[in-house]
Amino acid sequence: MSSNYDIEEKIKKIVASRLKDKEKIEGLDYDTPLLSLGIDSILALSILVEIEDEFNVEINDGDLNMDRIKNISNFSDLVRSYN
C-alpha cells in the first residue's frame, strides 16, 4: 500500500482526469466537495472503480454511501481501511 500522501495524490490525479474545467482542476484540493465539481453519483462510482483498480482493492458495496466518498480525503480513508 502506498503512503498516505501517495494515496491522496493518486486519487487527486484520477479525479482531475475526469474534470473538463481547467479552473476546477487547478482548484482541486483534498477536501473539495466532489459535488461542487459537478461530479454526480455515476461519475463518483466510476472514479471509485478506477481507484479500486489503482490500489487493487475491492470496496464492499455495504461500505458505500455518498458520505464516504464526498471528497478526496474520504476516498483515501476508505481505501486505507482496506489496507
Added chain:
Amino acid sequence: MIWPIDEITNIAVKSAHNNKPYGIAVIDIDYMIRFCRAFTNEELNMIKENFLCFFKEMFPNNSKIWQSSGDEFLILIPKIAKADAFQLTDRIRRVFKRNKFAVNTDRAFKNITFSFSAGVAAYPQDGDNVEEIIRRATIALFLSKAFRRNRVYPAPDEGQQGVDRILAMPDGKIHVLAGKYGEIGDFSVPIKCQEARFWEPQAIDIDEEGNLYILDQNNHTVLKYNGENVYRVAGDGYYGYTGDGGDAALARLNKPTGLAISKRRLYITDTGNDAVRVVELDSGIIKTIAGTGETGYSGDGAAGYLATLNKPGGAAVDLDGNLYINDIANNVIRRVDKKGIITTYAGSGEYGFKDECRAIDASFAEIYGICTDKTNSNLYIADYFNHCIRVVDYNTGIVARVAGTGECGYKGDGEDPLKACLNRPVAVTSDIHGNLFIAESGNHCIRMIAAATGKIYTLVGDGVYGIGESEEVSKFRLANPNGLAVDNSFHLYILDGANNRICMMDYSQIIAFGKVL
C-alpha cells in the same frame, strides 16, 4: 434475431471502414423478472429508461445502443479492440451494480441495486460480419450467465476440434428438430415442429407415450410436441402466479426451469415463484405441490405446499411417485413423497464436496439437473461446480461420485468415468439399458457412460461451442447444452440451450451392437 441486423450492419460497416475494429456487448439485466413482480409497469419503464441513460453516459459517445423489448441491450462500440471492449464493459458492470436505478420510485425498497451479465465480441477477431459477432457475443453472454451472472465474458476463441474425445458413434447422425439460433417465438397457437422458435428453453422430458415436453423459460410455458405440432400445456405465455385449480394452459408461471413427467403427471419447478406446480395431464388441472410462493427454507416434515423453497430447479420422479426437487439456492435436494410430505433428501446445505456419506450429510457445489434411473435404484445429480456426477443409492441412502474427478477439463474418454474430467455438467438422464447421458455446458458436449463397457465416451460435441449444421455427429457442435431426454426407441433429445433449439440423435446402433464404437 431480436436485434435489427440491417440497421446494426449499416453502422458496423461504417465502423469497420479501413479495417477499424469495433466491439459488440450484449447485456442482460440479471433476474429482472423478480423485479417485475415488485414494481408497476410504469415504474419498470422508468427503471429501464434509467438503465438506458446509464449506458449512454458510460459507453463512449460514438457508441450506438439498442434495447430489446425485454431487458437486453446491444451496444456497438466503434474503434475499440476486443480486450479493451471487454475491460470497458466489465468496468461499467462494476459501476452499474452499485448505482441505484429505482431511486425515483416511491418505494420503501427504492435503494435496491441491479446487476447485469454481458458477452463481448469484436470485429475482426470474432467474425467478418455483424451477425456472427452478435452470435459470439450472445454465446459469451450465456457463459457469463452460466457462471452465476453479474459478470462479463469475452467470446472464447474458436478452438481446435477436441483432440481428446472418443466418439461413441463416429458415423452417427444428428438432426435439428425444432428451434433456431437467434430466433425467438411464442406459442399463442399450435405450431409445426420445424417452425417452432423457443426463448431460452431450460429443460425437456418425455412421457410414457413418447411425447416430448419442452420448458420454454422466457415464454413462461411448458410445451408439448406430439410428433407434429408444438403447443402449450402449461402457462399462458405471461409471467405471474395464478391458475391453481384451473386449466394449466391458462395459468401463469414465472421463469420455470425444470420439469419431470411420470404417470400422467407433469411436474414443473416454477423457479421465479419458488414453487413446484403439478399438472394432471388427463384433466389439464394445475396446482401447487410444494412452496408457498415465498422464498425460504422451511417446512420439512409437513405438507409440501406449506414449505418454502429457494429457486427450485431440476426435478425428477422415481417409479414410486416420489418427487425430487433441486432446491438450488438452498443447495439441497428436497423430496415430496407420495403423500405430499416434504423433507430434505440430500445435502447439508453447505457448499463444497463431501462424498461417500449419508446423502443428507453430503455437500454440493450447485446442483442442476437430476434424474432417476429406469431401474428405480438411483438418483443421479449433476454437481455443477464440482464438475462431476453424483449418485444417491435409494436403498442405502449413500451418495457417491460416478463420473468426473472434480477437476474441470475434458479428458478421459474410453476410460473409467471416475478418472475422466468434466466441465460444468448441467443435465443428466438415463435409458432403459442403464446408459447414462451427461450434458456438459462447459465442454459444449454430451458424454455417455455406456452400460455395456462402464466407460465414458463423447456422443456429440468437442469442447468448442458452435452451431452444428451438418448432420454428421463428428462435425456437429453445440452451445451450452442444458437438457436431455431419451425415449424407449433409443432417441436422445438434446436441448442445445444457447442455440435455442432441440436436436435429436438415434443411438440404436450402440444398443444393437451391444457396445460402443
